[in-house]
Amino acid sequence: SSELTQDPAVSVALGQTVRITCQGDSLRSYYASWYQQKPGQAPVLVIYGKNNRPSGIPDRFSGSSSGNTASLTITGAQAEDEADYYCNSRDSSGNRVVFGGGTKLTVL
Amino acid sequence: QLQLQESGPGLVKPSETLSLTCTVSGGSISSSSYYWGWIRQPPGKGLEWIGSIYYSGSTYYNPSLKSRVTISVDTSKNQFSLKLSSVTAADTAVYYCARHSLYASKVDWFDPWGQGTLVTVSS
Numbered sequence: 280s281s282e283l284t285q286d287p288a289v290s291v292a293l294g295q296t297v298r299i300t301c302q303g304d305s306l307r308s309y310y311a312s313w314y315q316q317k318p319g320q321a322p323v324l325v326i327y328g329k330n331n332r333p334s335g336i337p338d339r340f341s342g343s344s345s346g347n348t349a350s351l352t353i354t355g356a357q358a359e360d361e362a363d364y365y366c367n368s369r370d371s372s373g374n375r376v377v378f379g380g381g382t383k384l385t386v387l
Numbered sequence: 388q389l390q391l392q393e394s395g396p397g398l399v400k401p402s403e404t405l406s407l408t409c410t411v412s413g414g415s416i417s418s419s420s421y422y423w424g425w426i427r428q429p430p431g432k433g434l435e436w437i438g439s440i441y442y443s444g445s446t447y448y449n450p451s452l453k454s455r456v457t458i459s460v461d462t463s464k465n466q467f468s469l470k471l472s473s474v475t476a477a478d479t480a481v482y483y484c485a486r487h488s489l490y491a492s493k494v495d496w497f498d499p500w501g502q503g504t505l506v507t508v509s510s
Contacts, residue, residue: 310494327496376436
């Protein structure tokens with residue numbers, strides 16, 4: 280089992296805002312990073328650290344953190360945002376990189 | 388731009404050693420700013436970090452795999468490699484290599500990723 284917990288599935292209406300969460304005790308000490316993965320493709324980094332977007336990632340993607348929960352927010356979800364989303368951080372010891380179990384986002 | 392490409396056998400027999408190489412192009416693996424990592428994803432499942440290496444050869448591994456994993460680097464070829472010994476069907480997965488960034492011991496991220504290579508463990 281992962282030390283980072285994500286909801287298995289989330290849905291959002293086209294153009295609406297959705298928040299995908301990642302919970303874990305280690306998130307009180309470490310920031311999360313977020314990845315988007317479409318079927319048959321490698322993951323793509325969308326947010327890292329406090330709230331940093333790599334070049335080429337639309338500004339509708341943003342990150343935040345509070346207590347033991349990190350969040351990825353998509354403001355104005357588009358059809359092309361339908362994908363699996365994974366968070367990553369460290370475990371509680373800080374010695375292991377861990378990933379959340381992933382959230383399947385459906386855009387209705 | 389930086390690109391990574393995995394290569395190696397797609398089929399490995401149980402109890403044997405899985406060997407993969409990641410070739411980095413468009414940048415130097417000897418950059419002091421980055422580690423280089425391996426991550427795997429069993430079919431239909433989530434991501435699992437295997438381990439990472441610095442260009443100097445310094446490594447750190449997932450404790451759950453540490454006894455079976457060796458990651459090495461060849462700076463002259465701009466490559467790093469993964470060996471996973473005593474494989475079983477549970478090691479069947481898509482294996483990805485990626486550049487691993489760390490900042491202030493507070494955040495890790497992997498970017499970019501290779502396209503991934505499926506390794507099946509079967510007799």
